[in-house]
Amino acid sequence: MTVVPASLKATEVQLGDRLRARSGAELTVTRIDEEFMGRADMLAFVEDSEEQWFKMPALRDGDVELVRRDDAVD
């Protein structure tokens, strides 16, 4: 597991990334919606798990706060 509190381009977010919303709430991304409320310039990151359902939109060319990224296992 890699702990990397950092800013990340929204388009570079991967499934499994742990993100922090402006509110301070966090989600582990299990789904990425390619638009948000009909806006193609936005993405939406969703955690749909036993723990919680949580949605966080972001501008495609904006940054998001990455809390943690698990190392890929090949």
Next chain:
Amino acid sequence: MVVDGLSGIDGRQIDPAVLDGKAVLVVNVASKCGLTPQYEGLGRLQERYGAAGFTVLGVPCNQFAGQEPGTPEEIQQFCSTTYGASFPLTEKLEVNGRHRHPLYERLTAVPDADGRAGEVEWNFEKFLISPGGEVVARFRPQVEPEDAQVTRAIERVLP
């Protein structure tokens, strides 16, 4: 009946008389959202149609970017003092996901005007329930409370 055993923001069960036999516009609300000013339009709908057998039912929900983080007291105070809203609020509920409240199990099965059912998209999505308990319309968050398609739908189902 909208749903059995629905609790209000004060933690007590909502009096069935508040909802039964009325047209009810159920709206998931949030205090820190760009759409929060829709509270004003919701309040005006309540004033305009409240005496005719209609009520808004606000459902605080923190599942959208954490934009409803407050305590029940904070939410109620915000709703009444900032927007003067007089319609009832439920306790904070989950509207999507595996722990979705039974009320939203019913509501999210209903499609919007484009034929899309399923998850609530964002804060301030609206569902209209007829006095007979049927979910008759669904309006996405961008549709303003006083949009003609909302008011026409309300007027069609008033008791």
